[in-house]
Amino acid sequence: MYKIGIVGDGYTAADLLRLLAGHDEMEVVCILSTENVGRRVDALYPQLTGFTDLVCEESNLDNLIGRCDAVFLALPHGLSAVMAMELLPAGIKCVDLGADFRLKNAALYERYYDKIHEAPELLQEAVYGLPELYREKIRGTRLVANPGCFPTGAILPLAPLLTQGLLQAEGIIVDSKSGVSGAGRTPKQSSHFCEVNEGIHPYGVGTHRHGPEIAQELGFAAGRPVEMLFTPHLVPMNRGILTTIYARVQPGVKAEAVHEVLEEKYRGESFVKILPDGVMPHTKWVYGSNILQIGIYADREKDRVILVSALDNLTKGASGQAIQNLNLMLGITEGKGLNFPGVHP
Template sequence: MAVKASVLGATGYTGAELVRLLSAHPAVELVGLTTQSYAGQPFWEVYPHLLGYVDLVCREQDVGALVRESDVIFAALPHGHAMHVAGEILGAGKALVDLGADFRLADARTFAAWYKTEHAAPDLLPQAAYGLPEIHREKIRGSRLVANPGCYPTGAILALAPLLKERLVDTGSIVIDAKSGVSGAGRAPSLNTHFCEVNESIKAYGVAGHRHTPEIEQELSRLAGEPVVVSFTPHLVPMTRGILCTVYARLVRAAETEELLEIYRRFYAGERFVRVLPPGMLPATKMVAGSNHCDIGLVVDRRARRVVVISAIDNLLKGAAGQAVQNMNIMFGLPEEEGLTGPGVYP
């Protein structure tokens, strides 16, 4: 019997990727797509590449109706929205995968401090599983509320997890330099993502204050078993898709590149969507575009006694919609890779 799925905010870039993936998922039936801007229009009129694949008509948000029709609801909405509907969805016994930030942080005060709004459903935070399957698979499996990670945190956490688990780096020395394509800013027009503003340019933003910082620190602290504070700087680059994270950390003991790669291979053994690259090969966003993969490579800088770890993901897939489908598969006991197999597209 098919899992009946609906998407809130289906006409943003992340929502559209969810619709594309779910429409081809062999165990899913799409039943509802909501939008603020395109109610009454066939979805394929908004995204013509799905003509012949998705016949649903966009509609205004009516959570009560969606709850009656759906087994799982994906909230592809900005922060501050899912918290207001989560109680109704969960109270009806349905599953919620939130692709926004509302349930990623375990502490409501931390959320309020970074997102400048009080949390409307703090009582639900203990129920939320942080949806990074490679780290929290068992909690995801037993949860009806999954907080899909941010795109930057996905790349950063996967890059660092083996080092912190094995206590191989100084937790006070971590620097994360990340670069994202423009689709990460969403579909709504803005000056910052105007072609003339981003073309032939690269710029840092959110320096020492990006909202993904506490999310990264929360998960790295859990892995390390002690508080971790990082320096995280995101950059906007003139490409459509992809995130490249370059992570620097001081080693607590001498180590060689091959030794650390073997630790990574053991840590991610059996993980369908994490590829640890061989020595001398480093990730590039082109290698993962259109896929749910996270590629990881590393080099030990013996002179500086640092390790440099590089990860690459597609921000709309492993960084958002693909990971959300991966989480749904786990929640409903489906093969984790269902609807997500295959390499990306190249060039």
């Protein structure tokens, strides 16, 4: 039984505890907090009553070192890097659910996150945590950069097509809609009920921090820079992300080849599902699950494709994928604790 620590007590930490309650090879032995030290976790999240008796401890690394085999860093950007610098030499594997290790370029991180990177020497070591693309690298690393929720929904449909040279690397449009839980649990005006109910609006237009993350990974897949536009929107639902992607196929490539390549790439994958022709995903179908669904429309006359993906932003977009990554890092069956469908209706 591997001993696991969680740093942070927000929504992603709660989802980690929900999922790990059914995991028979990992035991969460401590959860660290800054605002809720001394409070029981099931008082913060009553849905966990009967599944954990953990009490939030002070965010001191001494509470992890010597107690944990691995740690989930469920923290805002800028806080994980310093912790990883101390945990890794102590032999503790780390999965960072924040943004500190996602971008390989420290200058790009500093530009988008307005913060000097505290551990640039770890950027090349960290493995980007999309198991369907980087499974073997994840098995051999001690540090995983868990992807952002929007990037997961954009990269998994596009990367295989760019790698195979089916799509033009210019003019890709990624349009995403997210539930409010993506903004976290900390109260803020933009996520108040009256601000989001009965409305939808874009935010971070042209400046959202997940934009360069998506572009980085698509560029790696294509073998050259990719021209892409990304726009996120906030919709009045609790959880889920629906992403619609518009792209053109390369001259001479038949649009229907897109379906063939994606089917081949994800055949046998437990957590990426290609839907039948004419079926488009719904966030309700993946609610609470670690599954990403992809629907495909191929315009045979205009050589265009529309890819639509749906995922739960807190599960495949965060905590579920983090567990998937740690399973691989620890040599556990990849899907342990995650093999269940979404909740619908």
